[in-house]
Amino acid sequence: MRSRFRPSHAVVVAYLALFVALGGTATAVTYVVSSNSQVGPGTISGDAPPTGKHANIIPNSITGKDIANRSGVDTCPTPLTKKFGPICAGSPGVAKKFADALGYCTDLGLRLPSLSEGIALAKKFDVPGVSFPQNFWTEQTFAGSVEDGDWVVTAGGGYGTAPQNASNQTVCVTDPSA
Numbered sequence: 001m002r003s004r005f006r007p008s009h010a011v012v013v014a015y016l017a018l019f020v021a022l023g024g025t026a027t028a029v030t031y032v033v034s035s036n037s038q039v040g041p042g043t044i045s046g047d048a049p050p051t052g053k054h055a056n057i058i059p060n061s062i063t064g065k066d067i068a069n070r071s072g073v074d075t076c077p078t079p080l081t082k083k084f085g086p087i088c089a090g091s092p093g094v095a096k097k098f099a100d101a102l103g104y105c106t107d108l109g110l111r112l113p114s115l116s117e118g119i120a121l122a123k124k125f126d127v128p129g130v131s132f133p134q135n136f137w138t139e140q141t142f143a144g145s146v147e148d149g150d151w152v153v154t155a156g157g158g159y160g161t162a163p164q165n166a167s168n169q170t171v172c173v174t175d176p177s178a
Contacts, residue, residue, distance in 0.1 A: 018120040073118070077157060081174065084125045087117060089173045091129025091136070098150050098164040101137045105172035112139040113173045117155035121171070129169055149151045 020142075076083050081090035096104060105111050113121065118138045121127050130136050133150035142149050142161040149163040162168055 093129035
C-alpha cells in the first residue's frame, strides 16, 4: 500500500516563515547605497527638512543632532549663537557684571569664553553685541595684588583685567563638536 506524505499546517507555516526571513535578509544586503546616483533627489535630510525640491542631501538640514558623534558639525544653539571659526558665540548686546554674565550664559547652557577664545574671536571676527572699544568678559579669574577681577577682551583683540563689579559686555560660547 502506498503512503502519501501530507505536511501539517504548522510545517507549511514554518517553511514559509523561513523562506521569507532568508529572502528578506538577502534583499536588504543588495540595497547598500554606494553613490549619490543611487539616491533620489530630496530623499535624505535631517530632522527638519525644508519644503520644496532639493538635492540628495538637503543643505543645512543635517546637524550634529543627526550624527552620533557630532563630528564637529555646526550645532550652534539658535537664535542666540552662530558659528565663528571652531566655536559658536552670541551676545544679548547688554553690559553685565561678571556674576550676572556668568549666570546668563549658564542659564542658556553656554559659558563665557576662555581668554584665548575671546582674543581669537575679537581678532578674527566681529564679536556679536560688542563694538570697539567695549570689553567682554572671559571665564578666567585674575587674582592680583591690587584688586581681584576677571580677564576681559576688547573688540579688536586687546585684553586686560576688570573688577567683577564692573559692567562689561556678555558673550556666551559653546564648542559645537563637544
